[in-house]
Amino acid sequence: MVFSSILFLLYFLPVFLLVYTLVPARAKNAVLLAFSTLFYAWGAPVFVFVLVASTIIDFYLVRSLHLASAPQKRKSWLLLSLGMNIGLLAYFKYANFFVDNVNAALTAAGINAIAWTSVALPIGISFYTFQTLTYSIDVYRREMEPLEKVSDYLVYILSFPQMIAGPIVRFQEVAAQLRERVTLPxxxxxxxxxxxxxxxxxxxxxxxxxxxxxxxxxxxxxxxxxxxxxxxxxxxxxxxxxxxxxxxxxxxxxxxxxxxxxxxxxxxxxxxNITDFWRRWHITLGRWMRDYLYIPLGGNRVSSKARLYFNLWVVFLLSGLWHGASWNFVIWGAFHGTFLILDRLFLAKWTERMxxxxxxxxxxxxxxxxxxxxxxxxxxxxxxxxxxxxxxxxxxxxxxxxxxxxxxxxxxxxxxxxxxxxxxxxxxxxxxxxxxxxxxxxxxxxxxxxxxxxxxxxxxxxxxxxxxxxxx
Known part of the structure; x- marks a missing residue:
C-alpha cells in the first residue's frame, strides 16, 4: 500500500484518523501499531512476521546490552543486534546479487552455476534497518535510554508514515514522542x-x-x-x-x-556543488551516513588527505549499494563520491567563483x-x-x-x-x-x-x- 493509492486515501487513512482521534491518549500507540501492522501486511503478508519477530528480538538484545556493565558483554550484545539486523538486510537484499555475480564468474570459468531460488525483497527493509541500527548504537553509546515497552519499540520501527520510504527517523529524534505526545488541532x-x-x-x-x-x-x-x-x-x-x-x-x-x-x-x-547537493537531498540518509559511518571511520580527523578521500569514497560506495543490489547503484555512488572529492580538491572553490x-x-x-x-x-x-x-x-x-x-x-x-x-x-x-x-x-x-x-x-x-x- 502506498500513500498515493485510492485504497490508502479513501479507506485506510480516514478510518485510521477517525479511530486515532477518538481513542484516549494511552491507547494511541496501540491503534498506531495495529494499523501499521495492517498497512505493512497488506503489501507483504509473509514478511510482516519476519519484521515483527526480528523487532521483538532486537528489543530484548538491546535491553540486555543496556543492563550489562562489563564493556565486553555490552559489545557482544551490540554485535548480536547489529549482526541480526545487517544479516537480514544482507540476505534479503543482496543474496540474489551475490549469487548472480558468483554464477557469472563460474560460467565464465566453464563451471556449472549454483542452483538458487531467488529471494523476495521485503518492502522498506533498507529504511527500517537503519532505524534499528540507530537504536542499538545510541543505547550502546549511552546517548539514549532504551524504551521500557516492546510495544513502543514496535511503534518506532513499524509506524506506517515513515517505515516504507523514510525519512530515516533516528531513535533520539522521537524517543520522547514515542512515550508521550500531544496532538493539537x-x-x-x-x-x-x-x-x-x-x-x-x-x-x-x-x-x-x-x-x-x-x-x-x-x-x-x-x-x-x-x-x-x-x-x-x-x-x-x-x-x-x-x-x-x-x-x-x-x-x-x-x-x-x-x-x-x-x-x-x-x-x-x-x-x-555536489557537497551542497548532499546537504539538501535525502538529508536523513546523509546524516545517518555521516554520524554512523563517516565519523566512526575517522571523518575529517584523519592523518592524511588520502585517508579523508578514502573515507568519502567508502561512504558513497556503500550509499550507492544501500539504494539497490546492482553494480549501477555502486557506480552511481562512486560517481558522487568522486565529485565530493573533487569538491575538496578544487571544484567547490571554482563553482563559488562562478x-x-x-x-x-x-x-x-x-x-x-x-x-x-x-x-x-x-x-x-x-x-x-x-x-x-x-x-x-x-x-x-x-x-x-x-x-x-x-x-x-x-x-x-x-x-x-x-x-x-x-x-x-x-x-x-x-x-x-x-x-x-x-x-x-x-x-x-x-x-x-x-x-x-x-x-x-x-x-x-x-x-x-x-x-x-x-x-x-
Whole structure:
C-alpha cells in the first residue's frame, strides 16, 4: 500500500484518523501499531512476521546490552543486534546479487552455476534497518535510554508514515514522542496541509514526468540527443518530486499524530556543488551516513588527505549499494563520491567563483548524468543512453503532450524558486509553521481538501502511479 493509492486515501487513512482521534491518549500507540501492522501486511503478508519477530528480538538484545556493565558483554550484545539486523538486510537484499555475480564468474570459468531460488525483497527493509541500527548504537553509546515497552519499540520501527520510504527517523529524534505526545488541532491541520502538498507533488508532477521518462527510456531504438536529454531531465524531476512528495506526506502524517519527523529535502536542484547537493537531498540518509559511518571511520580527523578521500569514497560506495543490489547503484555512488572529492580538491572553490546560478546549472548537469546510472538496469544500457545524450543526432525537440511541457515548466520553476525572494515567500506560505487564528487556517483547510479530492480523481483516472523508492 502506498500513500498515493485510492485504497490508502479513501479507506485506510480516514478510518485510521477517525479511530486515532477518538481513542484516549494511552491507547494511541496501540491503534498506531495495529494499523501499521495492517498497512505493512497488506503489501507483504509473509514478511510482516519476519519484521515483527526480528523487532521483538532486537528489543530484548538491546535491553540486555543496556543492563550489562562489563564493556565486553555490552559489545557482544551490540554485535548480536547489529549482526541480526545487517544479516537480514544482507540476505534479503543482496543474496540474489551475490549469487548472480558468483554464477557469472563460474560460467565464465566453464563451471556449472549454483542452483538458487531467488529471494523476495521485503518492502522498506533498507529504511527500517537503519532505524534499528540507530537504536542499538545510541543505547550502546549511552546517548539514549532504551524504551521500557516492546510495544513502543514496535511503534518506532513499524509506524506506517515513515517505515516504507523514510525519512530515516533516528531513535533520539522521537524517543520522547514515542512515550508521550500531544496532538493539537493546529498540528493536525498543519500535518494535513503538508500531506496534501506532498500528494500534489507526487500525482500532479512526478507521475506526469515519470510517464514521459518511462516512454523515452523504454524506446527500442537509441533516442536522438534532444529526446535523450529530455528523458534524463524528466527522470530527474520525477525522482525528486516523487521522493520529496512522499517525504512530505510522511512528515505530514507524523505531524497529524503528534510526531515531529526530520526534514528530508531542501531544494536540492539549487545546490552549487555536489557537497551542497548532499546537504539538501535525502538529508536523513546523509546524516545517518555521516554520524554512523563517516565519523566512526575517522571523518575529517584523519592523518592524511588520502585517508579523508578514502573515507568519502567508502561512504558513497556503500550509499550507492544501500539504494539497490546492482553494480549501477555502486557506480552511481562512486560517481558522487568522486565529485565530493573533487569538491575538496578544487571544484567547490571554482563553482563559488562562478556565481550561484551557473554553479547550480553545472551541479544539475552532473546530477542528471548520475541519474542515468541510477535509472538504467545495466552498465551497458547506461553508457548507450549517455552516448545518445552526448553523441546522438540533433533532430529538434521531440513531439510530446502539452500537459507534459506545462508540467516540466512548473517543475523547473518549483525546483529553483528559492533562488528568488518571491519564491522563498511562496515557500513560506506553502509550508505554514503555525496559524494565528481560524481566519488564517480556513483557506489552508479548504485548499487542502480540494487538492486531496482532485488528486483522488486524477489517480482514479490514470493508470500510471509508481513510486520509485518503494523498492528500496
Amino acid at each position: 493546529e498540528d493536525q491541520l498543519i500535518g494535513f496541509v503538508r500531506f496534501t502538498l506532498g500528494l500534489a507533488k507526487k500525482v500532479f508532477i512526478a507521475n506526469v514526468l515519470g510517464a514521459e521518462a518511462d516512454r523515452i527510456f523504454g524506446l527500442d531504438a537509441s533516442p536522438d540527443m534532444a529526446t535523450a536529454w529530455l528523458g534524463a531531465i524528466a527522470y530527474a524531476g520525477q525522482i525528486y518530486f516523487d521522493f520529496a512528495g512522499y517525504s512530505d506526506m510522511a512528515i505530514g502524517l507524523g505531524r497529524m499524530m503528534g510526531f515531529r519527523f526530520p526534514e528530508n529535502f531542501n531544494s536540492p536542484y539549487v545546490a552549487t 556565481g550561484r546560478f551557473p554553479a547550480a546549472v553545472l551541479t544539475c548537469f552532473i546530477v542528471i548524468i548520475g541519474w542515468v546510472f541510477f535509472r538504467m538496469e545495466t552498465f551497458s544500457e547506461a553508457t548507450d543512453y549517455l552516448s545518445a545524450m552526448f553523441g546522438g543526432a540533433w533532430t529538434g525537440l521531440p513531439a510530446t503532450s502539452a500537459k507534459f511541457w506545462w508540467t516540466l515548466g512548473v517543475s523547473l520553476i518549483a525546483s529553483g524558486a528559492v533562488l528568488t525572494a518571491a519564491g522563498r515567500k511562496i515557500e513560506g506560505l506553502l509550508y505554514p509553521k503555525a496559524f494565528t487564528d481560524w481566519r488564517t487556517a480556513l483557506p489552508y483547510l479548504v485548499i487542502s481538501l480540494f487538492t486531496y479530492a482532485f488528486a483522488c480523481a486524477v489517480i482514479t483516472g490514470q493508470g500510471f502511479n509508481p513510486f520509485i523508492y518503494f523498492r528500496f
